[in-house]
Amino acid sequence: MGSETDHDNFDAVIVGAGQAAAPLAVALGAAGWRTAVVERRHVGGSCINFGCTPTKAMAASARVAALARRAAEFGLRAGTVEVDFPAVMQRARAIVARFRRRLEASLAGADNVELIFGDAIFQDARTLIVRRPDGESRTLAAAHVFINTGTRAALPPIPGLERLPLLHDDALLALETLPPHLLVIGGGYVGLEFAQMFRRFGSEVSLIQRDEQLAPREDPDVAEALREMLVEDGVKVYLEAKILDADRGRSSDGDSIALNLKTPTGPLRLLGSHLLVATGRRPNSDDLDLAAAGVETGADGYIRVNDRLETSAAGIYALGDVKGGPAFTHIAYDDARVLKTNLLGDGGASVADRPVPYTVFTDPQLGRIGLSEREARQSGRRVLRAHLQMAQVARAIETGEARGFVKALIDADSGEILGAAALGADGGELMAMLQLAMMGRIPYSRLHDAVFAHPTLAESLNALFAAPQPLPR
Structure with missing residues (x-):
């Protein structure tokens, strides 16, 4: 394994063990493809290592501190609230370590999958050299290569x-x-x-x-x-x-x-x-020698792909954040689904026109799906807007979380929901309910007349859709 002239043949090589890598590798391995996953440092990509996992764990601690300081509003005496910041950080790091171990175990236990730590660089469109941490190198050859290397923080051009x-x-x-x-x-x-x-x-x-x-x-x-x-x-x-x-x-x-x-x-x-x-972020594409493989990037370094995630080089694909577009973990997961379908299934999957739901984990959360008001105005449709303050929602008042509002945009002709913003308690979950209605093309009137359990946040949809008005120009 020590000589760069020794080729280790695989059916697939996945460069970068971000969130799209594991589901794709496991599926390829289960289908009998000998698959290598090459990772520079830690499995899980930005999500597990410094993105979603630790930051949401930290936000949970911050939320508990904020609620404890409001104890008197709920008729409680909690005393002075002190934040043990090292303990907060240790909790977040422990969750990261647990998620890493779980992901490594899933790859280690998968059929026909090998996890290799090191830096990968293209020698040509079918060959990569992996320089391992011990200084040794492996040369991997594969008919299919998947680039999943993600992004890193970008610095703005500020002097000093x-x-x-x-x-x-x-x-x-x-x-x-x-x-x-x-x-x-x-x-x-x-x-x-x-x-x-x-x-x-x-x-x-x-x-x-x-x-x-x-x-x-x-x-x-x-x-x-x-x-x-x-x-x-x-x-x-x-x-x-x-x-x-x-x-x-x-x-x-x-x-x-x-x-x-x-x-x-x-x-x-x-x-x-x-x-x-x-x-902002910048793509981890500059040290792969993509030119040697014939893989094109834009001026910003993001890898160019078509709707099937194919790059300019046959047999090479890009998925996750490195290809640009919405930088969300669930989008990376869906990229893996598209490739699994096209390589192992009926071949009819595409990223074109897929919904891009997302949640901003402020407190309260902002959940978003579909068109914004600006986009709705530009669409040429006749659009209605439904709007409801969270201060009018029984559940929000009872739990002391009445900040924010929910709004939805509606096609005036079909009654179908075009987009929504839910800024309020569990806004991401409310948004998901509206997304399901959009997927099922359920008209807003059905949600207005639906029987939801009382008192839940879901019940707010009855009031939200009571009297939508034309979207102001």
Whole structure:
């Protein structure tokens, strides 16, 4: 195995053990394909290692702290709430380790599947060299290669930023001390979740967003409700703020990180103890030597694929975040389904026109599916809008979680639901109910007349669809 001239032949090689890798590898192996999964560091990709798993575990701790501080509202005396931040982080890391072990075990126990740790690079369209951590190399040959290498944090072009210690990916999960003042650059979904979370842990938090609203992809009313929630929770939000440069500063607590801003009200210098950059990702495609395999990328480095996830090179596919598009774990899972269907099944699967549901795990959650108001207006349809404040929902009032609202967009001619935003308690679950109705093409009137158990959040759909109005132009 030590010589690069020795070819180890496989039917399939999957480069990158992200969330799409395991279901695809197990299915290929079960079908008799000898399959190699090559992973540089940890199985599970960004989701398990520094994305969904640890951050949602941390958010759960932050939510408990927030609820405990509200104990008096529920007629309880809980005393002073103290956050044991090292224990919070240890809990999150323990869950990550458990998920990694479970995923490694699923690959180890799968028929015809071998997990290989190392860095893979294309020699040609059918051959990869894997340089292992021990310095040895293996040369793998396969008729089918699947690129599943994901993304990494991208830094915005801010002078001085590259010289500062930043919190992202592993650095964030390694934190043992609660940041006294966390600066967050980026008002997208990741920035929103971390800003609220660390404020609830006890940090002072300043969130800097260059756009005129948070969550730029959302409708303005959703974005404004999110801003109001963060401000209510004690986060300082700066909109339309351009960061001119970043450097070291001095505060009463000693050395700090300084951001010099241009804001609508004038120049501003913010000092913080820690800096989280949440302004986007870049694909892990630049060290694979894709040119040697004939795999084309866009100018941004994302691998170009067609609706069947085929790259420009025959027999090579890309799935998950590295191909661009919606960067969600459930999309990666569905990519694996498409490939399994096309390679092992009837061959009729495509990613074209698939729904892209998602949930932002602020508290309360934002669940989204289908068209936004802007997209609905551009569609040329006659559209109705149904809207309901969570403060009108019995279950939300009873549980003390009445922030937010639910809205749905409806085709005025067919009565079918075109899209929805559920910003409220368990907003992701409410969104999933509306997604099921969309999948079944159930008209909104059926949901208005449906018998839902009382008192549940689902019951809010009766009131939501009571009197939809034409969508304002």
